[in-house]
Amino acid sequence: GKACGRALRHEAHPSAHRIGLRLAFRPATSSSSPAGRAQAAQLPPHLQSIVDDYEKRQIEASSGWLAQLLKSRIAGLAGVGLAGSLMYILYSFEDVASDVHALSAACSSRMEPDRARRIWLRIAAWNFLPRDYEKDDPYLISMPSSGLRFVSPVGLGAGFDKEAVAPAAFLDMGFASVEVGPVSMASAEAAAKRLEQRQSRSYIASAAHLGIVGTAIAGNREEMLHLLPVLGKHVDYVTVEIPSVPAGQDMAQTEQDLLNFVSQVVSTTSAMPAGGPLVFLRLPAACSQMPSKAVTSMANRREGLVSAESRLAVAAAGRAALAGGAAGLVISAHRDSTAPLERDEVSGSSWETLFVAELLGEVYRQTGGRLVLFVDGAVENGQDALSLIEAGASLVQLSSVLLSAGPQFVRRLKDELSQLLMREGYVSLDEAVGASHRQKRRRGRRRNRWGKREE
Numbered sequence: 001g002k003a004c005g006r007a008l009r010h011e012a013h014p015s016a017h018r019i020g021l022r023l024a025f026r027p028a029t030s031s032s033s034p035a036g037r038a039q040a041a042q043l044p045p046h047l048q049s050i051v052d053d054y055e056k057r058q059i060e061a062s063s064g065w066l067a068q069l070l071k072s073r074i075a076g077l078a079g080v081g082l083a084g085s086l087m088y089i090l091y092s093f094e095d096v097a098s099d100v101h102a103l104s105a106a107c108s109s110r111m112e113p114d115r116a117r118r119i120w121l122r123i124a125a126w127n128f129l130p131r132d133y134e135k136d137d138p139y140l141i142s143m144p145s146s147g148l149r150f151v152s153p154v155g156l157g158a159g160f161d162k163e164a165v166a167p168a169a170f171l172d173m174g175f176a177s178v179e180v181g182p183v184s185m186a187s188a189e190a191a192a193k194r195l196e197q198r199q200s201r202s203y204i205a206s207a208a209h210l211g212i213v214g215t216a217i218a219g220n221r222e223e224m225l226h227l228l229p230v231l232g233k234h235v236d237y238v239t240v241e242i243p244s245v246p247a248g249q250d251m252a253q254t255e256q257d258l259l260n261f262v263s264q265v266v267s268t269t270s271a272m273p274a275g276g277p278l279v280f281l282r283l284p285a286a287c288s289q290m291p292s293k294a295v296t297s298m299a300n301r302r303e304g305l306v307s308a309e310s311r312l313a314v315a316a317a318g319r320a321a322l323a324g325g326a327a328g329l330v331i332s333a334h335r336d337s338t339a340p341l342e343r344d345e346v347s348g349s350s351w352e353t354l355f356v357a358e359l360l361g362e363v364y365r366q367t368g369g370r371l372v373l374f375v376d377g378a379v380e381n382g383q384d385a386l387s388l389i390e391a392g393a394s395l396v397q398l399s400s401v402l403l404s405a406g407p408q409f410v411r412r413l414k415d416e417l418s419q420l421l422m423r424e425g426y427v428s429l430d431e432a433v434g435a436s437h438r439q440k441r442r443r444g445r446r447r448n449r450w451g452k453r454e455e
Helices: 002-012 018-024 034-040 045-063 065-071 075-094 101-109 113-125 167-172 188-199 221-232 251-270 293-299 308-324 351-367 382-391 401-405 408-424
Strands: 142-145 148-150 154-156 177-183 212-217 237-241 278-282 328-333 372-377 393-398
Touching: 101 113, 101 401, 101 408, 113 167, 113 401, 142 393, 148 212, 154 408, 167 177, 167 188, 177 188, 177 237, 177 393, 188 212, 188 221, 212 221, 221 237, 221 251, 251 278, 251 308, 278 308, 278 372, 308 328, 308 351, 328 351, 351 372, 351 382, 382 393, 382 408, 393 408, 401 408
Parallel strands: 154 177, 154 393, 177 212, 212 237, 237 278, 278 328, 328 372, 372 393
Antiparallel strands: 142 148
């Protein structure tokens, strides 16, 4: 009677366990006899199908490679190896010097530049950009002006983080400075809010984000004067874009108009709390755009790369900036093409770098080295950066090259520049800035003060 009751209960629940089913229909006779074993194996068809399906699944699960691995003696060792591999991959993605970022460089270089830049900014906003954990060399530190102290001469130029999405993430990636913008009237409110949030962080929270943050302002003169107090209180310097510097017969009047505008900008920032940010002028791209015939002329060594008109325009902008009280000048050398730059076989620098170096030299000589000079672009390696620094630049800014070279380019550029400074015998970056104008370069290498003299 008890056996029949158990059988009825199991029939009401088809999902009963296989052992329970066998116990329910176990006969009173001895199971050692053939008749007893045959009777014990008999089940109702619908219950027998459940048991067969369960046994089939158990056999399949126990015969898989994962189940066999987990049951083996090396299961613990395999688990430790898997966990270590995952930790190494995560650490490699977080370290900017890791070679794994060559994959991200290959991916971003095949995208449209604007799309690749948006992806970069989204990753930066999530704080997933890699970080530079290596220590910069002490002789890369420079202080070209009061209030400006760069831990290295490599910065992020305007045009990449236009909306001030994550300047702190780019500082952690290894940049000494980040210039957001160009900010216009349409995007000024959002940019000012983000910069204010960054500025309001506690010291402990922002200790890792050491660096200089500036902003580029775009628009007409009235709009730029309006944006100065809105954005200037949240940054270390502001860059005012000059629409054009026409070079003609009335160059004196052009220089006077530019001087008046610079004086207005400086007076507006000086009225801000703590004296306001430093003011920089950004030359229009037309002044620093290398003509196609310039490469041929420089290759023939007959004349310089820069035309007389460009020299007059750049010199006038430099004199107006100095007389108006601006801290420095930014020379933009952006390119639309992502193809590698053509290089001079003698110096090793690109033709575009040599062209910008001549512009820097003209400004440096006209102002006596009293302006802080930035170069935005025209850099592909450490030799390009050193050529611009010796011509007078205190900071080289990167922008579009990140899309093709990847995040590890920042660390690689600083390492190459450190080695070149040591090889050329410079004991500090400040000594290298404008070195080509302070003394005539002797043939051969300089005396290496770090070791033996090199012939």
